[in-house]
Amino acid sequence: MEERIRKFMEYKGISASELADTIGVQRSNVTHVLKARNKPSFQFIEKMxxxxxxxxxxxxxxGTGSMVDTPVKSRTLFDQDTEPISQTQIKTEKILEKTITNEQKPIQAQEIIPGPISEKATSDHELQDQFFSxxxxxxxxxxFFKDATFKVYNPSR
Incomplete structure (x- = not known):
């Protein structure tokens, strides 16, 4: 494993001290691993x-497989190949938009016609019987009245 760590360092172009600083271990730790004095610990490998x-x-x-994984990069929206739009397509789209907007009928607001309002005076008991159980x-x-005033009715009093 020491030889593979050394090959990886050569591949990345880093020294033993740079590897130690990068993975957050003591420089002597990397030196001892490379000289086969110590075997790399789980934390050493995990950090790498x-x-x-x-x-x-x-x-x-x-020691099997390739040194570096080459992940298959999934294409994002911006990586996808696109075909340039010609000026004739743009003009055609603008004409279509104009014809669609001209064919649309304007929406008319519907008026709410109020029903007949009873003007007869009703007594307190009739109101209570009519609307409340x-x-x-x-x-x-x-x-509430239209002139921004109001009147409070307390039937229990």
């Missing part, structure tokens, strides 16, 4: 794989 996501874990641990007593009625 986290910092260098393109490093193939199977290659580093077992006896199951739930009315506490208060507030009537």
């Amino acid at each position: 794989l986290q910092i260098y996501p393109d490093l193939n874990a199977k290659w580093l641990l077992l 006896s199951e739930k007593p009315v506490e208060r009625l507030i009537v």
Whole structure:
């Protein structure tokens, strides 16, 4: 594994001290691993794989496969090939838009016609019988007038 770490460092063009600083271990730790004095710890390998996501874990641990994973990059909206729009297409689209807007009929507002308003005076008891059930007593009625005034009606008093 020491040889594979050394090859990866050559591939990236970094020194042992740069690798140690990058993955956050002591420089002596990297030196001891490269000289086969110590084997790399789990944290050492984990940090390498986290910092260098393109490093193939199977290659580093077992020596199989390629050194660097080449992920298949999924194409985003901006990576997709597009065909340029010709000026004739733009003109045709503008003409179509104009004909569509000319053919549309304007929407007319519908007026709400109020129903007949009864002008007869009703007594307090008739109002209460007409609009409210006896199951739930009315506490208060507030009537708002167009001149921004109001009147409070308390049937229980």
